[in-house]
Amino acid sequence: MIGTMMSLIRGAALPVLAALLLAALVPLAHADPDWLTLGLTSRAGANFTRDPRFPTKGQTDLAVGGLIEFVPLSFLGIGTELGYHWTKPSNLDGGFRYRGHAGWDLRLYVMLRYLRLAESSKLLLFLGSNQGVTARLDHYDLTTLHFFYLGVFLHPYLELGLVELPVLSFQLSLPFEYYFRKDRDLSTSIGVGVAVRYSPLRKRWSE
Amino acid sequence: MPERPRIRRAVTAILLLSPWLVLLSCAIELDFDRYAVVYGISEYVAVGVQDLEYSDDDAQALSAILTGQGYNAVTRTDAAATYAQLISDLSQVAQQAGRDDLFVFFFSGHGCQDVSGGGEPPGGDGPSEGIVLNTASDYYILTDDELGGLVEDIPCNKKVVIIDACNSGGFIGNELESDGTPPEYDGGTEGFGALLSDAISLYLNYGDAGYDIDPSDAIVLAASGEREVSFESSQYQHGVFSYFLLESARDGDLDGDGMVTALEAFYYAKEQIEREWNVLFSGAYEQFSPHISGGPVDFYLFDAE
Numbered sequence: 001m002i003g004t005m006m007s008l009i010r011g012a013a014l015p016v017l018a019a020l021l022l023a024a025l026v027p028l029a030h031a032d033p034d035w036l037t038l039g040l041t042s043r044a045g046a047n048f049t050r051d052p053r054f055p056t057k058g059q060t061d062l063a064v065g066g067l068i069e070f071v072p073l074s075f076l077g078i079g080t081e082l083g084y085h086w087t088k089p090s091n092l093d094g095g096f097r098y099r100g101h102a103g104w105d106l107r108l109y110v111m112l113r114y115l116r117l118a119e120s121s122k123l124l125l126f127l128g129s130n131q132g133v134t135a136r137l138d139h140y141d142l143t144t145l146h147f148f149y150l151g152v153f154l155h156p157y158l159e160l161g162l163v164e165l166p167v168l169s170f171q172l173s174l175p176f177e178y179y180f181r182k183d184r185d186l187s188t189s190i191g192v193g194v195a196v197r198y199s200p201l202r203k204r205w206s207e
Numbered sequence: 208m209p210e211r212p213r214i215r216r217a218v219t220a221i222l223l224l225s226p227w228l229v230l231l232s233c234a235i236e237l238d239f240d241r242y243a244v245v246y247g248i249s250e251y252v253a254v255g256v257q258d259l260e261y262s263d264d265d266a267q268a269l270s271a272i273l274t275g276q277g278y279n280a281v282t283r284t285d286a287a288a289t290y291a292q293l294i295s296d297l298s299q300v301a302q303q304a305g306r307d308d309l310f311v312f313f314f315s316g317h318g319c320q321d322v323s324g325g326g327e328p329p330g331g332d333g334p335s336e337g338i339v340l341n342t343a344s345d346y347y348i349l350t351d352d353e354l355g356g357l358v359e360d361i362p363c364n365k366k367v368v369i370i371d372a373c374n375s376g377g378f379i380g381n382e383l384e385s386d387g388t389p390p391e392y393d394g395g396t397e398g399f400g401a402l403l404s405d406a407i408s409l410y411l412n413y414g415d416a417g418y419d420i421d422p423s424d425a426i427v428l429a430a431s432g433e434r435e436v437s438f439e440s441s442q443y444q445h446g447v448f449s450y451f452l453l454e455s456a457r458d459g460d461l462d463g464d465g466m467v468t469a470l471e472a473f474y475y476a477k478e479q480i481e482r483e484w485n486v487l488f489s490g491a492y493e494q495f496s497p498h499i500s501g502g503p504v505d506f507y508l509f510d511a512e
């Protein structure tokens with residue numbers, strides 16, 4: 001009897017969650033879309049790398065990029081970003097270091113703008129996140145050796161909008177990234193990012 | 208009133224000392240033993256193998272640098288540089304060295320490629336490459352796979368294999384990296400499209416192929432590509448690659464940290480060969496370019512002299 005009830009509860013969980021999500025989104029569906037957003041990004045942070053033979057070390061990381069988003073709802077968009085990044089070598093402690101590398105980034109992601117945190121007569125503050133996948137083609141410093149790998153990322157952000165200039169906004173993010181490197185036990189990154197965003201078709205910020 | 212000058216002096220002292228304290232706290236730890244097996248063959252015992260001029264000098268010169276920097280180095284040249292002796296030397300290192308120690312193997316002499324059809328196992332990079340060692344009365348071709356097996360038995364996590372010989376790029380067992388420098392260098396590099404598709408294919412098909420020297424076991428510095436020859440020069444009185452490798456101990460510290468890593472030594476030698484040797488020739492036969500293993504790590508090699 002209890003087992004049957006548990007099965008029913010488990011079976012109903014997913015549809016119930018979907019319904020709740022839909023109910024939350026329906027009022028927002030009337031929000032004005034941004035339609036198109038262009039932007040420039042910059043990120044700095046630390047890579048943490050571990051080879052099966054050696055302990056984890058940190059490597060500083062810098063990235064720049066340009067993005068384009070299709071934003072059919074003010075709170076939801078899909079985007080792509082093309083960028084370039086540089087990862088510096090780690091220290092040589094213990095007689096080994098993780099190599100520096102640099103290369104191209106291509107990202108596909110979903111942009112979510114969760115809620116308006118604060119507002120004044122001049123400024124608006126939003127909370128959101130970008131999450132998606134990245135494909136990278138890098139080369140090791142001082143070599144012509146190129147390698148490819150995939151990754152996933154989550155970039156929670158604060159977005160500052162200008163009331164009197166709704167086409168422009170600025171983002172401050174905390175990017176978390178995980179890379180699927182086949183020759184490493186661990187390759188992950190955390191840092192700080194900034195972006196300037198231009199949405200030429202946004203006439204006003206949504207209520 | 209007297210307190211103020213004392214406090215000011217204390218603050219000044221702290222400010223002056225603090226950069227040094229930071230530097231001390233950032234000092235690199237190199238607390239491990241270093242082992243080297245250094246072989247160079249100019250005189251081949253076998254009648255049919257052409258002698259070289261400077262390979263023994265290459266080995267002696269590198270051994271002098273390594274020994275001077277604290278390496279436990281074993282050096283064999285000419286008739287003493289036999290396959291049996293190499294097995295013995297490597298076995299001795301395997302017994303003495305520990306996991307955190309550094310091991311370097313250097314060879315200068317003849318290299319070759321087996322085009323007779325023996326080849327690599329399935330999935331390998333085609334023909335086997337080898338280095339030519341002496342025996343008591345003949346010669347022995349130590350293949351890339353066999354050398355890889357011998358090196359694998361050395362228990363050190365840090366291993367560097369340096370080969371100044373023809374076709375030495377064939378010893379490199381890259382499984383994830385696509386090399387933009389072609390195996391037969393003619394002054395150009397591979398195109399972006401070819402590199403991208405090759406790199407994606409390697410990533411999607413990654414697996415332990417078990418041939419050549421895997422980058423997860425040792426970094427290989429090879430004088431030349433898999434399909435090209437390397438040279439020695441009367442101008443340098445050394446093999447061309449060995450000459451610039453030796454120079455890198457003095458001039459190869461690219462980041463100014465007082466140490467030369469395998470990657471720095473490779474880059475220095477490669478750039479100098481391009482600037483000093485390849486510019487003298489327009490033909491692909493004489494031009495050559497060193498290669499290095501892929502993989503995420505780089506190892507200390509020399510103290511910068």
